[in-house]
Amino acid sequence: MEQDTFETCPVLDVALMGAHGYDYQPNEAELAFVRRTFESCKYFLCICGGMMAPLQAGILHGRRATAPRMMLQQLKKDVKGVDWTERRWEHDGKLWTSGALLNGLDMMRVFGEEVLGGKEKESLMGMLLDIGAWPIRDVMYKTREGLGVAA
Numbered sequence: 001m002e003q004d005t006f007e008t009c010p011v012l013d014v015a016l017m018g019a020h021g022y023d024y025q026p027n028e029a030e031l032a033f034v035r036r037t038f039e040s041c042k043y044f045l046c047i048c049g050g051m052m053a054p055l056q057a058g059i060l061h062g063r064r065a066t067a068p069r070m071m072l073q074q075l076k077k078d079v080k081g082v083d084w085t086e087r088r089w090e091h092d093g094k095l096w097t098s099g100a101l102l103n104g105l106d107m108m109r110v111f112g113e114e115v116l117g118g119k120e121k122e123s124l125m126g127m128l129l130d131i132g133a134w135p136i137r138d139v140m141y142k143t144r145e146g147l148g149v150a151a
Helices: 028-040 048-056 069-080 101-115 124-131
Strands: 014-019 044-048 089-092 095-098
Touching: 014 028, 014 048, 014 089, 028 048, 028 069, 044 048, 044 101, 048 095, 089 101, 101 124
Parallel strands: 014 044, 044 095
Antiparallel strands: 089 095
16 A cells, blocks of 8 residues: 655645644654645644644644633733634634534534535535534533533
8 A cells, every 4th residue: 555755645625633642743844744735725624732733833823723722821822923712613714723622523513514515404414414413512612501511
């Protein structure tokens, strides 16, 4: 089985970044690949801490983004040039970021609706969102009425 390298990877329509280990530092070749992929792809999605490599690569600078809630205060303090928002997910052009892992599911639902035709119930994506009972939660972390817990 043939495998691609950073140099041979074809242009991607959709790039999906997951989190790396807390103490892992991407090297320059990895960051260059992230930059090149962002420039050439149509959609660049980051789930949970998956926004760290793009942040380190300079991609988030000048954009709106979110991150796991436990990281937001520190990021707002330490990382200027990014418009950090406290939302389950954020969308700025081709860049999509989410809060924690489960917020990535919220982001993927909206991505499926907006990009993959999921708003039409007859579309494959619409049927999958329906059949899977993919929840619709408030993007702003509003609480459920009377329960005092995040919706």
